[in-house]
Every structure is written in structure tokens, then in C-alpha cells.
Amino acid sequence: MNAPDPTPPSPTVAAARRVLAEVFGYGAFRGQQQDIVEQVIDGGDALVLMPTGGGKSLCYQIPAIVRHGGGQGVTVVVSPLIALMQDQVGALDEVGVPAAFLNSSLGAQEASAVERDLLAGRLTLLYVAPERLLTPRFLAMMESLHERGLLGLFAIDEAHCVSQWGHDFREEYLGLSALHERFPAVPRIALTATADDHTRADIVERLQLQDARLFVSSFDRPNIRYTIVERDNARTQLLRFIRDEHEGDAGVIYCGSRKKVEETAAWLQDEGVPALPYHAGLDAGTRKYHQDRFLREEGLVMVATIAFGMGIDKPDVRFVAHLDLPKNIEGYYQETGRAGRDGQPADAWMTYGLADVVHQRRMIDDSPAADEFKRVQRGKLDALLALAEAHDCRRVRLLAYFGEASGPCGNCDNCLHPPTTWDSTDAARKALSCIYRFAQHGRETQGPRSFGAVHLIDVLRGKPTDKVGQYGHAGLSTFGIGADLPEAQWRAVLRQLVALGHVVAEGEYGTLALTDAARAVLRGEVRLQMRVPAAPVRGRSKRGRAGADAAGKGARSAPADLVGPQLERFEALRAWRSGVAREHNIPAYLVFNDATLVEMARRQPGTLDELGQVSGVGGRKLAAYGDALLEVLGSS
Template sequence: MHPPMPLPSTTAILQEVFGYPAFRGQQEAIVEHVAHGGDALVLMPTGGGKSLCYQVPAIARHRAGQGVTVVVSPLIALMHDQVGALHEVGVPSAFLNSTLSLDEVQHTERELMAGRLVLLYVAPERLTTPRFLALLERLHEQGKLSLFAIDEAHCVSQWGHDFREDYLHLHLLHERFPAVPRIALTATADEHTRADILVRLQLQEARLFVSSFDRPNIRYTLVEKDNPRAQLLRFIRDEHEGEAGVVYCQSRRKVEETAAWLCQQGLRALAYHAGMEAAQRQQNQDRFLREDGLIMVATVAFGMGIDKPDVRFVAHLDLPKNIEAYYQETGRAGRDGADAEAWLAYGLADVVQQRRMIDDSPAHDEFKRVQRHKLDALLALAEAHDCRRVRLLAYFGEASQPCGNCDNCLSPPDTWDATEATRKMLSCIYRFWQHGRQRFGAGHLIDVLRGRRTDKVEQYGHHSLTTFGVGADLSEPQWRAVLRQLVALGHVVAEGEFNTLVLTDSARPVLKGEVQLTLKVSVEAPKRSGNGRLRKPADALLQSLDPLSQERLAALRAWRSSVAKAHNLPAYVVFHDATLAEMARIAPQSMGELGQISGVGAKRLEAYGRDILSVLAA
């Protein structure tokens, strides 16, 4: 075996291959640690540059004669786009997945065994097959197995939000190839999930790199449901007309109905869920990635690892399972660093449904306990009076200051001393049980509190209760807001098929008046005007350029679109908007000047340099 070659400069690779002048944040420390053979668990927010953390070491180790890097990736679409992007910068890469023919698979395997591939992307299901493990064994024997990168590593944890059973077998990598370094990467993992990742992947000795979870360009807005479709339409039309966005719904049926309804309202919307025909689902995803201004209405089956940089909003019409899921899904907005928004509409039914899904699951009690705790943290975020970002970051163990850019910071909600109102409501629930050992739902409870003598109230004799009519001073929406917040605080739970209300142990001190409760006044978030509106990111990019530079940018975008179409790639894979804007602003006159622009590496300069200079000259 040949003696190992010296490791090339990772900064030089970053500049030469990817065209970036310097690493960002913790990237350099991670890259150096992994390139020199260290194991790592990397937690870095979406858009933070996770891919470079294994791609640069992969190139460095390959040039030093150490072989191929195998990347475990959960999604076919993500593999395709990442391999396409690597080809654009001149890095020999490939993927093995179910879209390939037998001839294509055999060709890729020959390239792999010949040592010509720098990176190979595989799904976890394929990686653990006997055939593929045998390939890895042969590579290892020949000294050609350099590094394992495990993307979306939170999928290995049962405590996380995207658990994939196939990830559970990835401990095989350490057991079979203990000398091959591994890097696991994820954008979302709380302390519980992190610990689980380390154990399940046998990375206990790995160095942990945790970047700030803050995404300062994302504005967080959470509103109470009040005709949610109309609220969504108003949000899109007021803030994001003609821009790309994702709308998440919990059920497949709701996805299809919402997408159809948005189209009826004159918006360009597509549907995506796991129950669709695979070809249609793939076609819709490709259109979303390649066309401008489309809205994707989807279940959470859509989006993991989607690299589209110009998603301007992510909207939720249903409550996610926990903060990790919420953060992961909202993180798909604004990957380009320009302003974006995360909007969520929620109501009491969402809270009840999520609790029931946990309670009715066949999981063990400890799992249910953890999931209830995670849901409670999300409900606390939804009902918060203070800065959303401070609470969101605190969940991941990060201290911060009020951001000035969430709904609560921009329009602080009114609060009120709801101690007496909550005592009346809790007392009424208690009287139902005391009166006839029966439980009732929200509608009947509010009728009794407001003194409405309905047939049901008469039937059960509840007009004779001491709590009948004690809440006539509050409207039905106000009482519903009180109940929703009591459920969120865990003082009341809704049980059974009919969501009947039951007091918890924590309700006792509230009922006795030993605890003061300050609740949020129930009002829909005000419509923004003036400087409260999000700045249009595209406008912001144009406004930074003079009129002639704006013309150049338009010409460059048109050229990029034709190249992307010819290569069957999303436009951003060819060049990001920020790189084109810099070209338009500087208007380089030579290949040397063009090569100095961030994002123009050696291969792109060679492939496109003359064409770009011609476009700029014209």
C-alpha cells in the first residue's frame, strides 16, 4: 500500500472548487476535524452550510489518496440535486437509488471500485443490504473507503420528529469499519434527541459542534384559527403574492382540498403527499424546485433536505407535533438569507388532536411522556406573550434577547388577569361531574357558563348549577380562548371520541385561587401596514443595484434559466441569486475578475466564464 499523501489545504479547496473566499462560523473547525479523521456530530440550522462540512473533507481526503466518501441521505430528490450541484463544480459524484436502471447501477459501481468517485450518495435502506456492504468491504480492503457522512441524523432517534427505522441499522458502519471516520449532521435536535443520536450511531466519542439555531431572517407569526383558509389567503396575498412558499397540512385529504382551493383563488398551487402516484409526486416536486412563485401544499412527507433557497414563506394550517418538527419545517424558508416568514394558525381542536394521537399510539409510556412534554413546549410557544424567538432558541438550550421581528415583538398582545374566569370554567367542569358523574365538551360548557337554556342544558338540569350564567360577561370566542389556553397549560384535557373535558391535578390550586393566571386576550393578529410588512426579498436585491446593474441581473437570470433547463437542474444549482447580483454589480471584464466573485469556482469559471462575460458585455 502506498504511503499516505499529505492532506491539501481545505481553504484552498473551498476557494478553488466552490468559489467562496472563506468558511463561515464553525465550518472551518468542523472541516479540519473531519478531514484529519475525527468523528463529529454537527448541529447547524438549515441554510447554515452543512453540506460543505463533509464535501470539503471528502475532496481533501480523496486528493490525499484515501478514497470515496459515502453519504447516507434519506431522499432521492435531495441526492439528485446535490450530485448535480457537485457535477457543476467539477467533483465526480454519483448516487445509487431506485431511479437507476441496472446498467446505470453497474456503471456507478464500476466507477466506485475504480476510485474515480469522490462522493457516493445512498439511501439507508440500500447501504445496509448485503450486496452494498460487500462493496464497502472490498473498498475498505483496498484502502479506498475514506469517510461516512450521515445526513438528517435526527432520523435515527425515536424521540425526534422524522424517525426512519432504516437509520437504526447505521451502527453497522462503526462496527464493521471502526477506523473510518464518521460525521453525522442535522438541523434540529433537542438535548434528548442529541443523546439518542450519539448512542444509536455509536458516536459517543465524537466531537459535538453546535451552531446557533437562530435564523434571524425568519419572522415567526402564530395566530388563532378563525376561518383558517381565509386567514391563509389573506396572509399570502398581503405578504407573499407571487412568491414561492410551502403550506403544511396534517392529512392527505386536506392537502388536496387546500391546493385545489388556492388554485380556485387564482394562486399557483400544487399538492404533495405520500399517497399520491410516485410519478405525479415527483413531477410536482420538480416543478416546485425549478419554477418561480409556486406554492406547495403538503404533508410533512415533503421538504426534508429541500435546498430551494428562495422559499419566502412556510405556513402551517395544523399544529406540528413538537418544536423540533416546527423548526425543521419553518427552516425551509429563507435559505438564501433574505427575509422570509413562518406563519401558523392553531386552535383548540389542534391541541386536542395532537394529545389524542400521542395517547392512542401503541408506543411505550416513556415515549408518550416525552412526546407530551415536547407538545407542551410547542403549546407554550404558541400561547406565549413574549418573544417567540427567545422561547424557540431556549428550547434548544440557547440564550437570546427579544428579536424585534416576531409578531409578539412587533405587536405585543394584550393580556388580562383571567384568574376568576378560569376558576369559573374549572368549577363548571367540576360541577358537571359532581352533579351526575358525567363529562361534556366545550360547546355545552360554554352554554352553561353564558346562561343559555338549550335543550341539552334543560335535559341534564344544568340550569340549576351554581355556575349557570356566571360567565355571561364573556363572549363565546373569549371563553374558547380561555379553554384553549387552559388545555395548553395542562390544567384541562379533552378525552374520548367526543372530546369531553376533564380536570388534571394541576387544576386544583388554580381552582382554589392559589395561582394567578394571566392569559392572552383573544384577538386575531392585526393586518400589517407600513413598515410592519416584510420587505420583498427580490425587491431588496434589485434595490441594491443601479438601473444598469438591474438590467444585467435580468439578462444573467435569463441565461441561467436556459443553462438550468439544458442540464435538468434547478436554477439555483447553477448559480445563486447573490452570485448573479454580484456579477451584475461589478460587471467583470475578464476571466480573472469574474473568478474573484464569491460562488464562482474553477470549474464553473471554465464552463461558463466566456458566456457570462458575453451576457454582461451585451
């Protein structure tokens, strides 16, 4: 055992540790949190890259509390979403920290009350959207605070929004450089969960953080299991995944269009899965109602476009599913990171097919952006496709994208069930040859020179369709040369040829054409190894409706090893928490998260002192809930 460090902590670290324990109820910092907190409390700038669920909020909340206690004023937190502000302020209120937000959800009288508290120095943290922060009125208030020494810190959350290279660029973030220009002596901390090299450099330049200390935590979320499946019947595949793995769990399902969101949510409801839609086309009241239900109710599934989720702090989301391919790895990582924020096992599941690849490439090609921007976006898409088509560990490839080396994780689909691969060189050459023959035949007959995947597969398999007859393709030398392979395998070949850049899909109908890279494959200079397509999924899951009824809500909320009296205590604690949450009109996890309840159930503390040793039980919550908790633990 290592001997304890005899060096006493600095006054800054000692103060931060006291806040961590007394306010938030945690015994120790995680990872780089202590170094980040020390840097900011002492007045230094910081750029923090930390995965979702890694504890980013504490990195500015603890400095805010320490600096405010030292007479250095309020921390202004720049946040892009109303829901995130409300969530954070609610959590701070539960632990006794004076905090507020200014956004469009407040009436004039409420906003005026917040402004009075701000100018009087009564707030420790104020959350505000960038567009409000940069108004002359708000800048004047900050000038007033600064003149009186009451402007202590700027925290810029979701900092990747400032970058045009990022996956969630927001133009209003560009104006945040004014903070450094107007208040150069006020320290700043910028935080994000996702930023590749391009995005990171953009954040530094646009926010003028050249002198900031950079903190890059591991991007690994070992509790998340990554699974990517070839699309066969997406709805059937999704329903089987939910019923077999996540019956009764909270989850988020991402779709690429508003229409698909609405249709998928309605279909899930018909199948007995409690689901709600969320997208920017819904009116603000409906979006708020659905989001509030998702945060407060257990076992609800949100079907959404990417308009939903950034900054949502619900810790017990057990799965995130994608029914459409995201634009890049940053978006995929950010969205999947909304699962398992409590550190408990969670799933990131995605299904995709050739249409996704065609659609994403066409969106890039048809955009009015500059050529350099398009080039970067194609590279980002290629990296995501490489992840989707990988035969090896998904996590290794995901982390490598962010510059982090790792070994096989043992917790992704490829590690758990290594895919079978096959030498697909000959099949690829047949497909490429057929595409070439289409173009040659079209020139000779003055007809179309390119066709989509369905017709190409029909010709390769020798299927005498009306379209084959119409264009005389039965006479091509490639007609029927691929009859030995099933349709699903040909779809996989074409998808991977597009993903590898040997074939490009063009126009509104995604007709296929060769790229320069195809020549090396046709000449036999490049050999290709591809995944063998998985067996199609048909019909209902093996548990079906009976499984849904038997499982009930929250079936997987408790860890598998929590059994007997411990499980009974956990369920009793959850029931108590639900009552408190309803009484306070807040999400249940703001009372205590599941991890804290699990520790209580395991340890069964019998005194207030013992209860105070449980991670997540700070002084304010111990005083507010301690006696009630001991009663629940003693009677269960």
C-alpha cells in the same frame, strides 16, 4: 482593525480553503465549518448540529474532495431521500466533482455503471439510502474498497432519524452502527439540523460516536420571521398572509392530513395561487413530478404533509406555513428551516386552535408506546404550546429549547407587535367551575359528566341551545356567568387552559375534564395571564385578486434595496439563469443562487477576474458561464 494572523494555516486547512474557493467559489468558511472540515480531513469523527441553511453539506463535501485527492478514496453519504441525493449530485456535477447516487430511481444498467465507477475509484462521493447500504451486496463492495484503501469517509446526513426521541425516527437508521463495527478506522461525520438533549444522546449511543468531536452551531436563523396566530378562519388568514406578504413567492404549506393537503391545494388554485399537493398517498410518479416542478419553477407553492421537504435544498423558499400544529419544536424548527436557506428574509407562519391541542394530546395518549416515551412526547408538546402561547419573544423561547441563550430578536410577531395580555384568572375559574358542575350534575342525573368546548362556551355565555335544554344545564349555577366575554375570548381561555395542563380533552369528541393542577387555580392560588385574542380576519385580503395580477411571479425575489440599473441587471441575470437551467434540465438555483446573482447585479464585474471574486462563482462555473455572464452584465 485587527492585525492579520501571522500564523500560516495547517496543510489541512490550506487544502480545504483552496477547495472552498476554487470549487465552490466562496472566500471564507462560516462559523465552525473550518474546524469541522479540519477534524474530518484529519481522520476524526464528528457530530455536527447546524441549522438548515448553515452549510452542513460543505462540512463533508470538502473533506471528501480533499481526502479523495489525497488517495484516501470515496466518501459514502447516507441519505434518506431520493430527491435529496439527486439534488446534491446535480449540484456537485455543476462544480465538476465526480459524484453519483444509488437508489431505486436507477435502472439495472445505470446502477451497474455507478457500481463500476465506485469500485474503480472514480467517484469522490456516493449517495446511498441506509437500507441499500446495509445489504450484503453493498457491504461486500465496501469491504473491497476498504481492502484497497479506497474507502475514505462515511457521512450520515439527517442523523436525528436514528433516534426514537426525534421527530422523524427511521428504523433503518438503527443498522448504521455496523459502519463503525466493520470499518472502525474509517472516519464518520453525522449531521443534523435539530436535536434536543434526548435526541443528541441517542445519536451518540446508537451510532457509537462516543469519541466523536461535538460541534453545535447557533440554532438562530435571524432572517426568518416567526408568526403564530390564533385560528379564526384558517383559509382566509392564510390567503391574506400570502397575498399581503408573499405574492408570487415559492412557499411550503404543511397540513396534518392527506385530505386537507388535497383540499387546500385545490382551493389555492381556485384562488389564483399556483399550488400543488404532496403526500405519501400519491403515486411515486406524481410525487416526483410535483417535487420536480417545485424545484425547477419559480413562485410555486407546495401543500404537503411532513412527508415532503427533508433535505430539499431549494434556497429561495420565502415562506413556510403550518395550518396544523406540529408534534414538537424539533419538527416545527426543521420544517420552518426550509424557508430562507439563501439567507434572504423569509417567514414562518402558523395558525392553531384548541382542536390542535386536543388532537395532539389524544394522539400521544392513544398511542401504543411505552409510558416513558409518552411522558417525553407530552413534554415536547408542552414546550411547543408554550412557544405558541408566549407573550414574549418567540425566538428567545425557540433557541432556549435547544439550550441557547439569546435576547429579544425584533423580528417575530411578538417583538414587532407586542400582544395585549389580561388577567384571566377569574375567567379561568369560571370555566373550570363549569366543567366541575357538568361532572357533578351528571352524577346526580345519571347523565353525561363531560362535554366539549362548544357546549361549555354556550353554557358560560348563557345561550339557550337545544343541548342546554336537553341536559338541564340552564339550571346550573355557572349558566351565563361568562356572558360578558365574547366566544372568541372563551375559546382562547379554554385553549390556554388545555395548553397549561389545567384541563384535559378526552375521548373521540374531546370532552373536557379537570386535572389535578386545576385545583390551585380554583382555589385562587395561581393567577393566569393570557393573550387577548386578535381581531377576526374576514373577507379577502386588501390586495385581493388585483394584487395578485399586479404583483406577478417572483415579486419579492430581489432585495428591496435593489433598484434602478441594479434591479434591471438582476432580472436579466435571472432570465439568463432560467434558460441555462432549462437547457441542463436542472433547478435554476444549481446554476447560481439568488444571493450570487444579487452580488453580480450590485458589483457589475467587467472582467473574468472580477467575476471570479463574486461569492459562489467557482472555477468550473467561471469557465462554463463567465463569458455569457459578462455579456449579460454588459448589456443590461
